[in-house]
Amino acid sequence: MLDLRYLRNHPVKAEKSLQARDPxxxxxxxxxxxxxxxxxxxxxxxxxxxxxxxxxxxARAKKAGDDANSAIKRMTxxxxxxxxxxxxxxxxxxxxxxxxxxxxxxxxxxxxxxxxKDDFEELRVGGKLANFSFEPKDHxxxxxxxxxxxxxxxxxxxxxxxxxxxxxxxxxxxxxxxWMFKEAAAAGYEPILPPFLVNHDSLYTSSQFPxxxxxxxxxxxxxxxxxxxxxxxxxxxxxxxxxxxxxLPKRVxxxxxxxxxxxxxxxxxxxxxxxxxxxxxxxxxxxxQPEQASGLFEEIIAHAEKIVKSLGLYYRVVRLASCDLxxxxxxxxxxxxxxxxxxRWWEVSSVSNCSDYQARRGGIRYKVSGGKSQLCHTLNxxxxxxxxxxxxxxxxxxxxxxxxxxxxxxxxxxxRERINLPG
RNA sequence: GGAGAGGUGACCGAGAGGCCGAAGGUGAUCGCCUGCUAAGCGAUUGAGUGCUCAAAAAGUGCUCCGAGGGUUCGAAUCCCUCCCUCUCCGCCA
Numbered sequence: 001m002l003d004l005r006y007l008r009n010h011p012v013k014a015e016k017s018l019q020a021r022d023p024x025x026x027x028x029x030x031x032x033x034x035x036x037x038x039x040x041x042x043x044x045x046x047x048x049x050x051x052x053x054x055x056x057x058x059a060r061a062k063k064a065g066d067d068a069n070s071a072i073k074r075m076t077x078x079x080x081x082x083x084x085x086x087x088x089x090x091x092x093x094x095x096x097x098x099x100x101x102x103x104x105x106x107x108x109x110x111x112x113x114x115x116x117k118d119d120f121e122e123l124r125v126g127g128k129l130a131n132f133s134f135e136p137k138d139h140x141x142x143x144x145x146x147x148x149x150x151x152x153x154x155x156x157x158x159x160x161x162x163x164x165x166x167x168x169x170x171x172x173x174x175x176x177x178x179w180m181f182k183e184a185a186a187a188g189y190e191p192i193l194p195p196f197l198v199n200h201d202s203l204y205t206s207s208q209f210p211x212x213x214x215x216x217x218x219x220x221x222x223x224x225x226x227x228x229x230x231x232x233x234x235x236x237x238x239x240x241x242x243x244x245x246x247x248l249p250k251r252v253x254x255x256x257x258x259x260x261x262x263x264x265x266x267x268x269x270x271x272x273x274x275x276x277x278x279x280x281x282x283x284x285x286x287x288x289q290p291e292q293a294s295g296l297f298e299e300i301i302a303h304a305e306k307i308v309k310s311l312g313l314y315y316r317v318v319r320l321a322s323c324d325l326x327x328x329x330x331x332x333x334x335x336x337x338x339x340x341x342x343x344r345w346w347e348v349s350s351v352s353n354c355s356d357y358q359a360r361r362g363g364i365r366y367k368v369s370g371g372k373s374q375l376c377h378t379l380n381x382x383x384x385x386x387x388x389x390x391x392x393x394x395x396x397x398x399x400x401x402x403x404x405x406x407x408x409x410x411x412x413x414x415x416r417e418r419i420n421l422p423g
Numbered sequence: 424g425g426a427g428a429g430g431u432g433a434c435c436g437a438g439a440g441g442c443c444g445a446a447g448g449u450g451a452u453c454g455c456c457u458g459c460u461a462a463g464c465g466a467u468u469g470a471g472u473g474c475u476c477a478a479a480a481a482g483u484g485c486u487c488c489g490a491g492g493g494u495u496c497g498a499a500u501c502c503c504u505c506c507c508u509c510u511c512c513g514c515c516a
Contacts, residue, residue, distance in 0.1 A: 038473075041472095041473075041485085042473075042474080042484095044485080045473070045474095045484060045485045045486090046484080046485090048484085048485060048486090049484060049485070051496090051497085052484095052485090052497095054496075054497090055441065055496070055497050056441075056442075056497095058441070058496065058497070059441035059442060059497080060441090060442075062441075063441085063442075068496085071496080072496045072497090073496085074496085075496040075497075076496060078496090079496075199506095223506095242433085373470080
């Protein structure tokens with residue numbers, strides 16, 4: 001959520017920044033509602049002040065044993081008037097909140113302004129591009145002979161869009177997650193295993209709600225939702241918390257499954273692991289003071305980059321165009337790995353600076369000693385998602401016989417240096 | 424799922440219709456005292472939001488005692504619904 005006061009005081013600047021993301025955004029309605037609301041609110045507060053005075057007068061009279069009837073009569077009259085004004089104020093406020101909640105965060109000046117997703121800015125390319133003396137297969141073809149990625153099996157259990165890992169793939173997936181979780185802990189993130197089900201407030205704070213309710217799975221009999229990302233759980237660790245200034249930055253990392261309805265994406269990228277209703281990742285979140293945010297943003301990117309580099313993958317780092325930013329982000333940098341079999345880049349990590357947008361919704365604050373409490377800034381990034389990492393590993397390290405060399409860091413988890421051996 | 428007990432400021436805890444943003448304590452900050460430390464003494468110490476103000480400071484209004492409704496001239500206090508925590512029972516990995 002944006003700072004209403006800022007929008008009020010800098011409407012032109014704010015609107016310009018918002019229109020970089022979506023040219024259809026206008027602040028006119030918001031500002032009109034704001035001034036209407038504040039006008040009525042002023043009246044409400046005057047009436048309340050009067051009511052409080054009258055109440056005190058009644059109390060005094062009663063205590064002194066005087067007759068309070070005339071004061072009570074005055075109060076009764078006041079009440080009706082106040083109630084009417086309050087209803088009006090509530091209505092304006094509700095409409096104002098609707099508009100305010102729909103507005104995305106302001107975009108960082110470094111974000112390329114465009115309405116075309118392809119206008120991202122490529123920051124750098126890293127790792128090494130694998131050379132093949134044969135036509136590389138994609139991860140589905142590679143695992144078909146062994147049945148270790150069993151999509152028909154998953155469909156039987158759950159329907160389309162789910163994955164079932166077996167044997168070596170199960171070990172590899174689990175190993176990847178364990179290794180990355182450990183790497184995150186070694187880098188100073190507190191390891192967290194959170195619930196996969198969260199309540200409405202949590203999704204509201206991290207900003208999936210109210211705008212993107214349709215993307216999230218909801219339980220039928222309880223007010224609980226499956227997390228679309230553990231950003232939700234990690235960010236909400238800070239909800240209604242006031243951190244001590246010296247405890248910041250506070251880094252947390254979770255490994256979880258993530259659930260997405262992917263409504264409206266039927267028929268798109270349906271092959272293999274890359275877009276399923278459930279996938280795993282390690283997620284990193286940092287709470288910090290505003291001036292620490294940009295350095296920590298680079299830190300998360302560097303961490304994710306180190307992961308893909310250690311696995312011997314070819315990758316690039318791109319800054320997303322303004323139209324492609326998530327609602328809560330001021331800036332997002334993606335790390336994409338090259339998948340030689342699918343012959344395309346896939347996002348394995350998305351690192352976002354959310355400034356105070358989530359903190360304002362969730363009351364995530366900090367206080368330096370002697371100072372007033374202020375809103376934290378929140379940052380998040382994947383570190384990283386296995387649903388794209390696993391395909392990239394298989395496709396990059398495949399051999400002409402269909403086997404796959406296991407990257408060094410994972411060998412201990414899988415128990416061998418080469419998997420997917422034929423026969 | 425059943426039965427009970429609770430949810431008050433950073434924390435503990437009183438408060439049982441009006442003078443309660445809330446006693447008392449702990450902690451924190453500042454000062455005094457002490458050779459230093461401890462102890463002691465005194466003072467200060469919640470959040471949000473509006474207005475005045477160029478701004479800061481200050482002043483001032485409103486709101487907040489788990490959440491939401493209700494009763495009442497008036498609710499932390501009474502009633503209803505919900506949420507959460509704890510204890511016991513049942514069920515269960």
